[in-house]
Amino acid sequence: MRKTWSVLGLSLSLLLPLNSWAKNHVVVVATGGTIAGAGASASNSATYTAAKVPVQQLINAIPQLKELADVSGVQALQIASESITDKELLSVARQVNSLLKKPDVHGVVITHGTDTLEETAFFLNLVIASDKPIVLVGAMRPATALSADGPLNLYSAVALAASDSARGKGVLVMMNDNIYAARDVSKSINIHTDAFQSQWGALGSVVEGKTYWFRQVSKRFNQQSEFNIENIQGDQLPNVQIVYAATNMSPDAYLAYAKNGAQAIIHAGTGNGSVAAQIVPTLKQLQQQGIQIVRASRVAAGFVLRNAEQPDDQYGWVVAHDLNPQKARILTALALTKSKDAKQLQTMFWEY
Template sequence: MKTTLNGTRKPCIALIATGGTIAGVGPKPDAGAAPSAAYQSAVTPADELVSAVPGLSGMAQLKTEQLLQIDSADFTDERLLLLARRVAALCDQDDIDGVVVTHGTDTLEESAYFLHLTVPSTKPVVLTGAMRPGTALAPDGPLNLLHAVAVAAHPSSSGRGVLVVMNEDIHSARDVTKSHTMRVNAFTSPYGPLGSVVEGVPRWYRVVARPHTTASEFGIGQIDHLPLVGIVTSHGQMRSESFDAWTSLGAKAIVYAGFGGGTVPLALQPALRELGAQGVCVVRASRVGSGPVIRNASFDDDACDSVVVDDQNPPRARLLTALALAKSYTAAELQQVLWRY
């Protein structure tokens, strides 16, 4: 272990790179192309990301590895399981004090939530990324990475669940979502961030009340696969064939991202009842993106054997449902899980 001049040990942080915009490369700003919009994702390797950020070496001892080099839109459930197993294995090492994952922003919130549910460790796990590639006129990746390492290295970050650090804000993986296509402050939480990074040090203002990490029943050591769970989003002129497509692929559950509070159009209600009769679990969520869905409100969940989310958005509901089905939970047990987490 490396030590500082006063003899105290530097925290040892494992940095896992998976690609994304933070590793993106595009035309130079003076080449006549848009400096941020036109670029190739997942190009710059992990060691170059680190070397481009002055101050990282003085903050922590870093152990970098390139687990994946992909656009985060290409994350599959198999790659998600790979990431969770690697993060959990690193957290189990006595010489590792925390983990930072660089990740593309398109699915960063999903990976963060999955780790929040499956990595049974109190050690800080922090995800970060960038809205602009490193070749942009004002890239945000270097500062985001610096802050992510600062948070992961700080002892106050332990036991708070998986965190997302972007634009000086520290979000809980349970809440955070990408809410803008381009701005550097794209990541927001409906209840506000947990804290902020101020002068390189985390300041905390709230805690997460729902189970996570060591209190979760979905430790990655118990999960060997994720059953197929689909999402169908509501819109005008919906057709039931959208559900049929998922069942033909063998989906064990379908998250219905309904209107408003999970409203089901009259024309689709027989189709959802038929899914329940076939043993395909219907999970009613909302396309709004935040706020609870109330059981048996505007739809007879009891008759359909369907379940409702609490305030999980559809992508989170998909992951939580898949984890519950991986443990062979019944619809009634899944309902309790959705309310509890």
């Protein structure tokens, strides 16, 4: 359409596209979780049923979203996040990848249960080759509860996904006003709204719909990643399991996973990924059989030092660096689609 203005007697003409002032298009991809949960009454903030509210109802409940972006919704899953398997993980990644390929989609917000939100976020951080904003968001209280945190979290997530400044910063997690990197955020408490933390700090904050940044991620992600969802076939990843360390351990769990076809085992060790003396022979034997051993730590912060506590070079083991056991599982599964060499796997842990 053509508009003409007269300025100081001069006629100025400008050809404007019909959507010249259109807001950025953000797609909300719903997967269930507490943010879509409902309790029996407003006083039920910890007792409720997850994954009840459909995506369009979530969007309609926050009319202010229209001020931020052109928002549409997709119901990818309707599930409590503790029940997500590789099948659902791959399905969500493929749907998000397809959406981001559309020229009119500026960014994607994924509503997700908080129990495994960090794992889905890290997986997408590794397999989606796009610089468009991908923001995961959840809630610690159902929408029916007093002081529900979901509506503001979702509002902030849409604001973040609609922001041009969020491009190229990796997959992001938006919770409790803070912007976190998918790589290093974790759920640290199960009953408070400030449930998500990173030992390296937040990337920034969203306040009243405006985005503020304070740091960046130095590891590889998205377009820099060698893993791509378009190259992953089927609905399963290589079988990688986690064994949690404690006193008085027996090797039974490791042997059972190996018998069941595990290609790698994440040892969630004490302290610096420590391995009890009675477990070392079993892990050495499994590694010699071709099962990768990755030493992670059950401790919430810090990182596992290679060749400290155990001679990793001698045994051919891998250390998870600062990735927690659940994220180490994600990276190991993807790494095994590229290589079964422990040295190459270790390089990937340094880089990602």
